[in-house]
Amino acid sequence: MFFHSASAIIMAYAFHCLEGLPIDDAISSQYGGHFQFLTIHGLLLAWITMVSGSILDLFPSVPFLKGAKRLFSMLSMPLSITISSIYWTLMAVFPALLLPPTNVPPLDASPAGHEEVPLLRIPLSIDLGLHAVPAIVLLVDFFAFETKYSRKAVMVESWILAGIYASFYASWAEFCATHNDGIYPYPFLTVSPLWGRVLIYIGATTISLSSFRFLNYLHS
Template sequence: MSVHPLQRLASPARSASLLLHAAGIASFAASFVYVKWFPQLPTGSVGGDFQFLTILGLALSLATFVVGLVADLSLTRQVFEAKNFLAVCVAPLEVLISVLYWGLCAIDRDLIYPPGLDLSLPLLPDVGFHLAPAVFLALDLLLFSPPWTIRGQEAMILSLCIAFFYWIWVEYCFSYNGYYPYPIFQILTTQQRIFLFASSAVLMTGSTVVLKRLYHLFNGIVKGTKIE
């Protein structure tokens, strides 16, 4: 099966590509098992732990790697292309989640975890939720994927759509539960929350651009191609 000239390693393939996708699936599944054992929000709340952007991102990462594994096992080009399509959406989101989480924790963990409640995670699960997905997806891009063709304007529209839908989802859950999954949402006014989501969309667009540039720094560029 032919691959893009810039793609560093064979994929789909029943070799290193399959091992990466299997390892990612194991990591993501372990995080979901942890959530099952130690739910972070009250039982019966609308949305449950899927109110967290982290959990939504983890579910999308799991879906992306399951599709990637199916492509490796079946050696089907169409399934491989579906994995790459998902990765364009999910990898920048996971980078955004990692940047926001570790950045806010460095400023004040009470912005992430409700004051007075011991919901902070041990180190290994913390890394599993808030760093491993970004690392796995970045490795999949750099080693086993063709270069992304998404342009900056398209990335911005995609990021705004994701931010908008998450905002609507959070407000919907709040209308039933009476609380937000992250204390920072409770602290901010409606206008400030809108600004936060819009800023997050800009950061997600930036993560798309950075991932594209890292790809070309690592794998090179096709002569005559302009990087956007």
């Protein structure tokens, strides 16, 4: 119970720490606020999974709780892994595709304007809480406290769940953009045409399904 409860508290605290940051002011003024971001969706689903785990620790004999927790885990674990893998890869190589500019030119910017525009970043401790902790705790939970999923769950149920959620998030992101002057939650979506965004949504869903299948295969 300690693991599940502590994990939920850490993730909730990371989200709470966004309040008051410059990036929070910028995001909160937009339609959809923080819930435009797939990161926050993944954080919320991971939090629900951990809370479900805590309740299940208290009432282990209730079948409904076990089924609900495994369903949330089936969605949240591959989603969080997809978010972490994409986020940290882009942060290492092309952070401007993830982070908005501060809209303030660097103090040493040259008249030619060749200096990089500073990006609106968040403290590393909060960054890890949002973009690393969910994937880590869900992996630990799966391999330490859960049994592997059935072939039916991997080949049928996970595809249905991922398809429904991907369609929902893609529709939500597109809808929010119509209320935010065509600005999407992530710059790489903003600079992409419709067909490019569709490919991104499909690609992210494919990564999620592949990671789930691979992790379930590794589970003893």
